[in-house]
Amino acid sequence: MTSALARLRRRLRRRGIGLLHVYVGLLLLFLFLPLAVLIVFSFAASGQLRFPITGLSLRWYREVFGSSTVIDGILASLGVAVVTGAIVAAIGTLAAVVVNRYRFRGAGVVTAVILAPAALPGLVIGIALLNFFGDLHMTLSLLTVTVGHVIYTLPFFYLVLSARLRRFDPELEEAATDMGAGPLQRFRRVTAPLISPAIVASAFVVLALSWDEFQITFFTIGDQSTLPLVIWSRARLSIDPSVNAIGTLMVAGSLLVVLFTRRFIAESYS
Amino acid sequence: MGIGQGVLIPVRRQRPRRLARASRRWPLLLLLPLGVALSLGFVVPLALLFVKSFQTSLGYGQVSDHLTFSAYVTALTSPLYRTVAVNALVIGGIGTVLTLLLSFPLAYFIRFRMRRGQNTILLLIMITLFAGYIVKIYAWTTILGTYGLINTGLERIGLISQPLSVLLFSRFAVLIVVTYLSIPVSTLILVGSMQNVNRGVLENARDLGAGGLRTVTSVLVPLCMTGIVGSLAYGFVVIAGDYITPQLVGGTTGQMIGVPISDQFLTIGDQPLGSALSFLMLAVFVIVYFGLTQLERFKGI
Numbered sequence: 001m002t003s004a005l006a007r008l009r010r011r012l013r014r015r016g017i018g019l020l021h022v023y024v025g026l027l028l029l030f031l032f033l034p035l036a037v038l039i040v041f042s043f044a045a046s047g048q049l050r051f052p053i054t055g056l057s058l059r060w061y062r063e064v065f066g067s068s069t070v071i072d073g074i075l076a077s078l079g080v081a082v083v084t085g086a087i088v089a090a091i092g093t094l095a096a097v098v099v100n101r102y103r104f105r106g107a108g109v110v111t112a113v114i115l116a117p118a119a120l121p122g123l124v125i126g127i128a129l130l131n132f133f134g135d136l137h138m139t140l141s142l143l144t145v146t147v148g149h150v151i152y153t154l155p156f157f158y159l160v161l162s163a164r165l166r167r168f169d170p171e172l173e174e175a176a177t178d179m180g181a182g183p184l185q186r187f188r189r190v191t192a193p194l195i196s197p198a199i200v201a202s203a204f205v206v207l208a209l210s211w212d213e214f215q216i217t218f219f220t221i222g223d224q225s226t227l228p229l230v231i232w233s234r235a236r237l238s239i240d241p242s243v244n245a246i247g248t249l250m251v252a253g254s255l256l257v258v259l260f261t262r263r264f265i266a267e268s269y270s
Numbered sequence: 271m272g273i274g275q276g277v278l279i280p281v282r283r284q285r286p287r288r289l290a291r292a293s294r295r296w297p298l299l300l301l302l303p304l305g306v307a308l309s310l311g312f313v314v315p316l317a318l319l320f321v322k323s324f325q326t327s328l329g330y331g332q333v334s335d336h337l338t339f340s341a342y343v344t345a346l347t348s349p350l351y352r353t354v355a356v357n358a359l360v361i362g363g364i365g366t367v368l369t370l371l372l373s374f375p376l377a378y379f380i381r382f383r384m385r386r387g388q389n390t391i392l393l394l395i396m397i398t399l400f401a402g403y404i405v406k407i408y409a410w411t412t413i414l415g416t417y418g419l420i421n422t423g424l425e426r427i428g429l430i431s432q433p434l435s436v437l438l439f440s441r442f443a444v445l446i447v448v449t450y451l452s453i454p455v456s457t458l459i460l461v462g463s464m465q466n467v468n469r470g471v472l473e474n475a476r477d478l479g480a481g482g483l484r485t486v487t488s489v490l491v492p493l494c495m496t497g498i499v500g501s502l503a504y505g506f507v508v509i510a511g512d513y514i515t516p517q518l519v520g521g522t523t524g525q526m527i528g529v530p531i532s533d534q535f536l537t538i539g540d541q542p543l544g545s546a547l548s549f550l551m552l553a554v555f556v557i558v559y560f561g562l563t564q565l566e567r568f569k570g571i
Contacts, residue, residue, distance in 0.1 A: 119503075125315075131318055154308075
């Protein structure tokens with residue numbers, strides 16, 4: 001057994017493949033295994049989730065596309081994500097520019113408060129908001145969901161954008177001031193054009209996080225469900241193979257978004 | 271030329287003063303939207319939840335207004351919450367360390383061993399990250415279930431004669447799933463922190479005679495301690511505070527503290543007790559954060 005292993009290792013090594021390569025391959029397999037299972041079972045003819053599958057069909061996709069709850073969930077999630085993205089981009093850009101560009105007392109406190117929601121579990125933010133909306137006698141709706149999403153995604157937007165801001169040449173802004181631009185004009189004509197690609201990239205992170213947010217949404221949701229809530233209600237009560245079809249569509253969506261934003265991702269890790 | 275200089279010099283002298291004056295006026299105005307959003311959406315709700323933890327439940331979702339410690343006393347003394355709290359600590363601790371140990375070699379490989387294709391592998395990791403939280407947990411029920419991939423596979427090759435029931439609806443299942451869920455983010459944090467480490471430093475260590483493992487443990491690990499601490503802190507909060515994974519795959523033995531906390535707020539439960547439990551949980555998180563930052567300082571020297 002050991003000599004067989006040693007022989008295999010020697011053979012792999014001759015081709016330039018070390019133990020680390022094997023390990024990385026296995027870990028990627030582990031990461032993709034659940035996704036592969038979703039995809040395979042989404043085409044299964046049988047409703048039982050047994051290995052191996054017998055027969056192929058598109059019935060779960062027909063079921064998903066014919067279901068108004070799923071379609072409504074997708075629309076609700078898209079709506080919340082877009083509104084959240086717009087609000088966070090506006091608030092977060094101002095905050096990131098001010099904290100990174102100006103020196104003022106309390107900048108550290110401001111940063112800490114912006115980042116704090118990311119250091120708390122979604123559960124605590126969720127129950128705090130539920131309790132707060134209850135005290136205000138507010139009816140829970142997609143609006144209250146959006147409030148939670150703004151708080152949850154703001155730290156991530158701020159972190160991604162700040163990392164980019166630190167790489168810009170401050171002399172460009174100083175040059176604008178030298179030439180007589182006021183703070184507003186300087187922002188509009190120099191800073192904003194320079195950082196707008198970074199704002200778009202950070203806003204995509206917000207969209208992705210909001211689209212998949214569950215732990216806070218669970219407590220702030222009203223009559224209308226977002227897509228993760230629709231999936232939860234199906235996954236929790238019984239074995240519902242339509243979840244596989246929804247999951248496969250989400251993997252496909254994730255692939256598309258990641259491909260679409262790959263330029264930004266590549267830049268942020270270079 | 272003379273005129274140009276005459277104009278330029280005073281402007282240059284004025285510049286610092288003007289920026290300084292502007293910086294006193296503008297930040298406050300520009301931070302106003304942020305202040306409103308964070309106060310109404312975060313600071314005030316959290317403060318009100320803290321107040322609630324000192325009130326007492328009168329049943330049916332009603333609370334009395336005078337403040338006591340009774341919710342904390344119940345939370346700390348009731349045996350009901352001890353098991354789930356210990357579970358959260360144990361699963362959170364093991365899951366966090368496991369996540370780090372599994373992600374670190376992958377991050378190291380991406381940063382230092384790949385000549386090309388780093389972006390492709392990062393994109394693959396991001397796809398698994400954004401594939402859907404509930405959906406991924408659900409997929410694991412198919413893998414770990416009685417007729418799932420693992421049980422069927424083991425039966426096929428004759429290692430077991432009947433399905434292992436411990437795989438799903440157990441503490442083991444929760445540990446597998448939470449580790450699975452935190453690996454992508456942990457890897458991205460670690461790759462990010464390794465970007466600041468110069469490849470040459472590792473090569474120097476090798477040239478000076480350090481072995482591969484020695485180079486990693488005594489050179490690379492201290493240099494990317496921020497990423498390691500970040501991964502551990504992130505992992506512990508996300509795992510120990512998870513109230514969904516235990517409900518989907520935890521069965522009776524794998525429940526964690528988040529589940530009873532959420533129950534107090536969903537049904538007509540004891541909301542002060544739920545608040546007290548969550549602030550006790552946050553207190554443990556603060557202690558863990560503090561411990562981790564000490565670790566960072568210790569290793570940084």
